[in-house]
Amino acid sequence: MGKRVLLIEDEPNIIEAISFILSRDGWTVHTHANGETANDRVRATPPDVVILDVMLPGKSGFDILRDLRADAATVQLPVLMLTARGQTRDRDEAMRLGANRFMTKPFSNAEVLEAVRALARPMTET
Amino acid sequence: MLTFNLLVVISLAYVAFLFTIAFAAERRAARGQDAWLRSPLIYTLSLSIYCTAWTFYGAVGYAARSGLEYLTIYLGPTIVVIGWWWVVRKLVRIGRAQRITSVADLISSRFGKSTALGVLVTLIAVVAATPYIALQLQSVTLSFAVFADGTGTSWGEGELNAAALAVAAGLVLFTILFGTRNLDANERHHGVVMAIAAEAVIKLCALVTVGIFVVWGIAGGPAQTLALIDASPISAWTQSGSRWVGLTFVSGAAFLCLPRMFQVLVVENSDERHLATASWAFPLYLMVMSLFVVPIAVVGLNLMPAGSNPDLFVLTVPLSQGHEGLAVFSFLGGFSSATSMVIVATIALSTMVSNHIVVPLWLSSQRQGAMMSGDVRAVVLLSRRLSIAGVLGLGYVYYRLSGGGTALAAIGLISFTGAVQILPAMLGGLFWRGATRWGAAAGLTLGFAVWAWSLFLPSFGAGAVIPADVLAHGPWGIGWLRPQAMFGIVGMDPVVHAVFWSMLVNAGAFFVGSVLTFPTPMERLQGAQFVNVFEHSTGTRAWAQSAAEAEDLLIMSQRILGPSEAQAIFQREAARQGKVGYLPDVTPGFVDLLERELAGSVGAATAHAMIGQLIEGASVSVEDLIRVADEAAQILEYSNRLEAKSAEQDRTARALRDANEKLTALSIQKDAFLSQISHELRTPMTSIRSFSEILRDGGMEAVDQEKYAGIIHAEALRLTRLLDDLLDLSVLENGQVTLNVETGSLRDLIDRAVSAAGLRADGIRIARRKSDEAVPLTTDLDRLTQVFINLIANAQKYCTAAQPELRIVVQRSAGGTTVDFIDNGAGIEARSQQVIFEKFSRLADHGKAGGAGLGLAICREIMARLGGTIAYLPGQGGAAFRVTLPKAEALAAE
Structure with missing residues (x-):
């Protein structure tokens, strides 16, 4: 069984695209569309990498990230943030809150794949 | 002959x-x-x-x-x-x-x-x-x-x-x-x-x-x-x-x-x-x-x-x-x-x-919130x-x-003398702040009794109601109670006699009763408002800050005043508070105004009681009232000039503050708008880019290929629609739009909108009264149809009832023609009613809606261009929108 990615995103078509790319690369992809319950989901089945959208129903990706970093169990969890708003302010905010990577939609598939691989690697080495 | x-x-x-x-x-x-x-x-x-x-x-x-x-x-x-x-x-x-x-x-x-x-x-x-x-x-x-x-x-x-x-x-x-x-x-x-x-x-x-x-x-x-x-x-x-x-x-x-x-x-x-x-x-x-x-x-x-x-x-x-x-x-x-x-x-x-x-x-008799159930108007x-x-x-x-x-003439004078018993309480109430309800009650009761005894009852004729013996010698032989010679005054004309004694007893009891009792706070308040009516331009407040919901008040008002009158009052107040299109805040001043409006239909005491039932725990304390009354008295002592000056300063300060807030809000809005547009454009583009890369990679089954091509196509359409909407909105907002004014009938227009809204066979049911829809229109028919299609499509999308139904109600009045779209779903909660007409104000649940949240914003702009309005209509059960057609069109329709 490959490494697990948790994709927290609410756009069905984007979920479908990212799932396809990562599955093809041998990842096990779990998806979660609701912001409010996202933190519970991470705690219940901790993945190797989280892909986190910013605009989610119920709770924003920034708030989810803040809570992840405040929790000892997930403080080290690699997080790739995606946003469609594309303002530098959002990037700064994501980095300040402790995101490992930040990408603006639309992304290229190769970029995402590379980022997820890179984020998973240090964890396997240590 | x-x-x-x-x-x-x-x-x-x-x-x-x-x-x-x-x-x-x-x-x-x-x-x-x-x-x-x-x-x-x-x-x-x-x-x-x-x-x-x-x-x-x-x-x-x-x-x-x-x-x-x-x-x-x-x-x-x-x-x-x-x-x-x-x-x-x-x-x-x-x-x-x-x-x-x-x-x-x-x-x-x-x-x-x-x-x-x-x-x-x-x-x-x-x-x-x-x-x-x-x-x-x-x-x-x-x-x-x-x-x-x-x-x-x-x-x-x-x-x-x-x-x-x-x-x-x-x-x-x-x-x-x-x-x-x-x-x-x-x-x-x-x-x-x-x-x-x-x-x-x-x-x-x-x-x-x-x-x-x-x-x-x-x-x-x-x-x-x-x-x-x-x-x-x-x-x-x-x-x-x-x-x-x-x-x-x-x-x-x-x-x-x-x-x-x-x-x-x-x-x-x-x-x-x-x-x-x-x-x-x-x-x-x-x-x-x-x-x-x-x-x-x-x-x-x-x-x-x-x-x-x-x-x-x-x-x-x-x-x-x-x-x-x-x-x-x-x-x-x-x-x-x-x-x-x-x-x-x-x-x-x-x-x-x-x-x-x-x-x-x-x-x-209807203890349980009578004003909320049953039709008060019918009663x-x-x-x-x-x-x-x-x-x-x-x-x-x-x-x-x-x-x-x-x-x-003799009959008429009996009536006159009876009605005149109200005079002491009326004049006293108008000019004497010390008058109390006990004084008024005592004067009215005794004056009325004297009138009835000395003039009204004898008018039926000796022996008809009062036995002839009593008329001549008084009850139980008490001479000074003889109906037409009270207190021993004999030989007076019966009418003058009755006027004299009834007014004397009435006014006396009113005065003594008022001096001996203390007015309640409510009486003081009303007394001050009556006696000083020319000095009070604003009136004093009888209600403290209230806990009542504007929606409850609206529902009650609709039952008494009728929907159009009640909604007009609420809309006027909302406009005054700068909240056009939403429910006004329940300020003490507004409750006061509403009470007076209701009093016009059911009288002061009843209106007060009904409002009191709704505004629980908010009725005023004695201290509040006395303070209010004192304040009112103090205000009178200020010179007009001083008052005008400070009001002027207040107005200027408020204008400046408002302007500042508006500027800040505008720049925040602009930022938010840009980042919204960015989001709405990038989301479909993300799918398109990602799936086209997947297709380019090749090596997948034909079924998947077809599916992904389908997604790309759908997302491209979504993108186009969004751009169309944005352009439409921008044109409307900048006023560059040229209206294509034609003449047509409201009925045809609604027909067109219903068929164009793309209703599913198992979808929402439309209820209309076509006989009301025979209204000729002269306006931009296509634009108006666009508004109607939007409202019908929204109802189809968002109405959650088991058997969804949309009522389209056309009403004509002096103010113009209104078309209401009322569904039987859960409605829109009060908090959200304030934002639905804003751009990108789609309420949660992105996936389902399929639009970018520009529909109602466009509707609002279109109606503004056409000279009409569109507003959310609270208190109708489900979600309800009212489109008011331009008055000129209504006149042309006459």
């Missing part, structure tokens, strides 16, 4: 004519063309309901019996409108400020919105009006009898009673049709006022015509008439000073206190300045009305056989000369006098009975109709009991 049946036909035709006038006036008022309905002339003419059948027939009889004394009945009101105009002006001002609906409402409202006082005044007014209404029945019946006699079939008692009953029943029907067709929030009746103004002209013309006929046609000119008067017993009558003073006082006071006079003087008044015209025009009317009374009386006494009823000279003199046409005209004059009085009096009394007795009882209308029948029924009973043979 004119047949009796023909006379009945003429009367009915006359009634139909009045109806036409009333109806036309109401239609004009509904269309907003009511400028001339509110002219000082109409107001003055409507005041002439003071001149009833008593004046028309009775004055001549009065003159024939008692000489010039009949003039006192005109003198009293003349003195009041000329010399006491400031009292009348104060009454009118208070009536408007407090939305007073009747004289009972005035007293109840002044003394702390007391229900008990409202009931007391209502009872007094009803009992006092009963003889008066009987008088009208009697005069109309007698005038019919005069014509019946002429045809050789002299009427016995049986025929008279039957005729009186028929007249009473006709008047009940007439008044119900006239006065209670709808429930006006202002309690104004344009139609009725117009009809009584017409009747005022007819009765004046009739009496003057008969007078001219008598002076020039019979007597042979003014000189001969004067000679006749000199020779007649009328000139020899010695006048009693006490009766002159007493009767002038009573008629002047009755002018203010009679429920029907209060109705036309205060309630129906639309402009305070009309009083200025009325103050000279009304006395003039009275003078012309009284001009020919003595000549007619003198000629009648000379001409008619001894023993004929002088009350009917106005009819019998022309008839005896063979002038049937003139007699019929005169009959119509008398008929006008009687019907106009009865209509207004019963409308006024039924308002009082329903507002102060029936509705409070009904409310207390109010029904109780008014029953009250009208009840009041006229009482009049008929009095007519039967009193035998129908008494002189008209």
